[in-house]
Amino acid sequence: MNRRSKSCFSRSLAKRGGAVLLGGALLLGQSGCGSQRTTDVRIGVALYQQNDTFISTVVENLELQARAWEEETSRKLTLNITDGGNSQSTQNDQVDRFLDRDYDAICVNIVDRTAAAVLIDKAEAANVPIIFFNRQPVQEDLDRWEGAYYVGARAEQSGEIQGQIVADAWKADPAAVDRNGDGVLQYVMLEGEPGHQDTLLRTEYSVNTLTETVPAEKLASDTANWDRTQASARMTEWIKRYGEEIEVVFANNDDMALGAIDACRAAGMTELPFIVGVDATPPALEAIEAGTLKGTVLNDAEGMAEAMFALIRALAAGEDPAQSVELEEGHYIWMPYRRVTAETIASE
Structure with missing residues (x-):
């Protein structure tokens, strides 16, 4: 000073x-x-x-x-x-x-x-x-x-870590993530508040980090405003449209990642996509221990x-x-x- x-x-x-x-x-x-x-x-x-x-x-x-x-x-x-x-x-x-x-x-x-x-x-x-x-x-x-x-x-760092979690899972066992075996990861993106720097940077850097080493294809993306209920609604729509084609779910925060899990359960999916969030909130840590959330980033x-x-x-x-x-x-x-x-x- x-x-x-x-x-x-x-x-x-x-x-x-x-x-x-x-x-x-x-x-x-x-x-x-x-x-x-x-x-x-x-x-x-x-x-x-x-x-x-x-x-x-x-x-x-x-x-x-x-x-x-x-x-x-x-x-x-x-x-x-x-x-x-x-x-x-x-x-x-x-x-x-x-x-x-x-x-x-x-x-x-x-x-x-x-x-x-x-x-x-x-x-x-x-x-x-x-x-x-x-x-x-x-x-x-x-x-x-x-x-x-x-x-x-720094929001870009959380995106990089998200992308690396998915990339590392691919490297360890491609078949566990690439469920349709086409050599490409199909993903959806649950975004936070429009225009928010965390939304923009987490979205950009998670995908950029993944695609540095792994072929990936975006199926859909939409805002859910950091909200679990909104994220569940978006994910429900995507499940109806794409079903098990969705292999990875990027969520800009944990609440939205948990909303995606809610939607998958409500749809009766026995095998969930590879879902990652950000924040490491207590409910998210419980989901990781339960195996429904594959990773998050400690904020x-x-x-x-x-x-x-x-x-x-x-x-x-x-x-x-x-x-x-x-x-x-x-x-x-x-x-x-x-x-x-x-x-x-x-x-x-």
Whole structure:
């Protein structure tokens, strides 16, 4: 963080009468930061949609971080978690309320990644750090202010891992995946939210990685908006049209992969296609152990929550965040993805 950034946060903390250290101890009476803080610590968490399984897992880990902080400091930390209901205007109003009520920091799982500039400008005006997570704003918006950050994973990496899981299964036993024996893998693609960077990159890189070594043919693709029910409906249509021609199902997240499994079961299929997802949610891990989901990619919900708290801790202390977290380009904390299959689960 540059000198201007440090002074910005020093002024912010002084204005509110103290500083908050999350995940460790409360910083009180810092030099130049004003008088000791007597009010509870308040963190606003604005979600794009709370019924998303992965996002709910992140929230659970944030709550665990908050409770651990309370035990260590004997202070009250309030996480005000709001559900945007997939409406950017609703989420804007929620962030406005956090700022109006002088919250210490705001974490935003943004509805529309192209709408971050408005929120960043408001946070800058209030001198409140804003941390976006899991849904990445465009870089130009993050560059507007040094107090705006992003915590998440590189979407292209998850696609690469998905494609590699399928390619490795082909190499190990082609007949187990290529059920019709034509030397080509026929696949369908369940896509997330249209225009979302995770949708675009996971879709592109999963197929590109597979086709580097394995002949493949797309039968169908459609959006299911990260949703299990929508994915089940799409998969049901494809089963009626293609039946057992479907050899592989790529799903941009686990909820949609589970929806594909639901559809296959409802259709009475005795042998399911090779289905892969992303996120490694608890229901997905259960499906891997059951053998219905062949692979997923760990999107580290626990690590994401820890990184957000570590970032706020460094900012509150007036420190250079790059000294406490792996901060790239002044704004980004990148979480690594990891391959998850029945074999990796068994080895842990």
